[in-house]
Amino acid sequence: MNKRQAGGRAKIGITFGQVVGAAFEVLDRGGIDKLSTRAIATELGVSMNTVMWHIRTKDRLLDAMSEAVLGEVDLQDLPEPWDEQAAELLGRLRRAMLGHRDGGRLVAGTFPAEPRTLAYTDRLIGALLRGCPTPRTAAWTAWNLFYFTLGLVQEEQAEPADARDRLRANADPERFPHLGAALGDFMSVDYDERFRYGIGQMLRSCATTAAPGD
Numbered sequence: 021m022n023k024r025q026a027g028g029r030a031k032i033g034i035t036f037g038q039v040v041g042a043a044f045e046v047l048d049r050g051g052i053d054k055l056s057t058r059a060i061a062t063e064l065g066v067s068m069n070t071v072m073w074h075i076r077t078k079d080r081l082l083d084a085m086s087e088a089v090l091g092e093v094d095l096q097d098l099p100e101p102w103d104e105q106a107a108e109l110l111g112r113l114r115r116a117m118l119g120h121r122d123g124g125r126l127v128a129g130t131f132p133a134e135p136r137t138l139a140y141t142d143r144l145i146g147a148l149l150r151g152c153p154t155p156r157t158a159a160w161t162a163w164n165l166f167y168f169t170l171g172l173v174q175e176e177q178a179e180p181a182d183a184r185d186r187l188r189a190n191a192d193p194e195r196f197p198h199l200g201a202a203l204g205d206f207m208s209v210d211y212d213e214r215f216r217y218g219i220g221q222m223l224r225s226c227a228t229t230a231a232p233g234d
Contacts, residue, residue, distance in 0.1 A: 034064065034070065034074070035074075036074045036075070036084070038064065039060060039064070039071055039074045039075060039081070040081070040084050040085060040088060042060050042063040042064045043055060043060050044085065044088070046059045046060055046063055047085070047120060047122060047126065048120055048121045051121050051122045052122040052125050052126055053122075057071050057075075082126065082130050083130050083131075083132035084134075085126055086130035086132050086137070087132045087134040087136050087137055088136075089117060089119075089123060089126065089127055090113070090127075090136045090137045090140050091136035092116040092119065093112045093113050094112060095109075095139060095140065095143050102148065102150035103147075103151055103224075103227070105147040106144060106147040106148055106219075106223060107216075107219050107220065107223065109140070109147065110144075110165055110166075110215075111215070111219075113140070113166075113169055114169050114172070114215060117169075117173045118173060118176070121177070122178070123173065123177065124171075124176075124178075125174055125177070125178070128170045141162070144162050144165070144166075145158055145162050148161055148226065151223070152226050152227065152230075153227075153228075153230045154231060156230075156231040156233065157226055157229075157230050157231040159231075160231045161222060161226040161231075164222055165219060165222055165223075168218050168219070168222065169215070172211060172215055172218070175211075176211045184207045184209075187203075188203065191203055
């Protein structure tokens, strides 16, 4: 039977997992701005009340979706050196977010204290504890790495096609000489290389510079 039910009748036995799956269908097709209770209900062929009964609140749905994205990150077969392990974990997270339209915005707007998110965080901090001089350094570095990855993914996914043309047109080198001198690299769309450089830079720093107060 098609997931859309005749006459709009509620689908019997629908689960919260099916609601989350339908939410990803809506997200990947139209982006996070199109993610609504109505759109999910239409995707499933059920009433909006049925969807709301399962999700309770929009925040709960978004947390569940973020948890699902983190669940796509494979925590097995990681390299042994602590810095390579941390870099690989961040790289896998980046790929998981890029696998969904607006995946960066989705994860950035949530903070689920759920098993898969906690397992990922535990593995990342475990790697950093082996390379950082103090636990505080490891904890704060984990946040820095996470925020950097989220920000770069959001830039990669959301940038308007003409953004760089507008920047180039408005960045008068006489008025903004320092920006003009580095404009080509500042506008780089080599996100893979920028990601590797940024992660590597932070990992090298955290190995030798303890967080203040330690």
